[in-house]
Amino acid sequence: MVAAFYRRRLPHIRVDGAIYFVTWRVQLGQSDLSAAERDSIAEAIRHFADSRYRLHAYVIMNDHVHVLVRPSTGCALAQIVQSWKSFTANQLQRQHGRRGAVWQGEYFDRVVRDDDEYEQKRDYILNNPSKRWPEIDSYRW
Numbered sequence: 001m002v003a004a005f006y007r008r009r010l011p012h013i014r015v016d017g018a019i020y021f022v023t024w025r026v027q028l029g030q031s032d033l034s035a036a037e038r039d040s041i042a043e044a045i046r047h048f049a050d051s052r053y054r055l056h057a058y059v060i061m062n063d064h065v066h067v068l069v070r071p072s073t074g075c076a077l078a079q080i081v082q083s084w085k086s087f088t089a090n091q092l093q094r095q096h097g098r099r100g101a102v103w104q105g106e107y108f109d110r111v112v113r114d115d116d117e118y119e120q121k122r123d124y125i126l127n128n129p130s131k132r133w134p135e136i137d138s139y140r141w
Contacts, residue, residue: 012078015111018070019056020077021121024085024107025064030098032062037096038141041065041088053080056118057125060141061132066125068112081107 026033033041038060045067049055052075056068067084071077089102112118129139 012109013111014077017073019112019118020067020069020071020109021112022067022069022077022081022107022109023064024081025104027101027104030100030102033060034096037092040091040095041084042141044084044088044091048080048083057122059125059128059139061128066128068118068121068125077109081109 041060042058045058045060045065046055052072054070054072056070058065058067058069065084069077069080071080085103085107089098092098092102110121112121129136129141133139
């Protein structure tokens with residue numbers, strides 16, 4: 001197992017073949033994501049699934065995104081997240097009229113260490129909307 005560590009504002013650990021729980025947030029001062037914006041973000045996240053990464057689960061909330069993902073061999077998590085954030089920021093600016101930085105610069109990621117943690121992170125993603133909005137019956141993002 002090859003592991004690497006680097007730090008920006010948050011520490012980042014990279015392990016070959018690992019599954020990661022990734023979170024990034026809307027920039028402070030930006031309004032909540034609309035349904036159409038969340039559709040665009042979901043499409044971008046799914047776009048390279050099975051070629052650049054294996055997508056296990058994701059949720060796009062009104063102000064943040066969670067993804068459970070395993071990068072493919074030769075694909076770095078940092079570049080995957082950067083492409084999601086950059087592409088969607090440009091889309092949201094051009095197609096939905098957003099101005100300025102859409103996403104906060106840093107993102108949080110965690111190596112999923114075992115099956116129990118995998119299930120916990122997957123369930124967290126799947127249940128995140130009903131925790132925030134207990135009255136909803138379904139959530140498509």
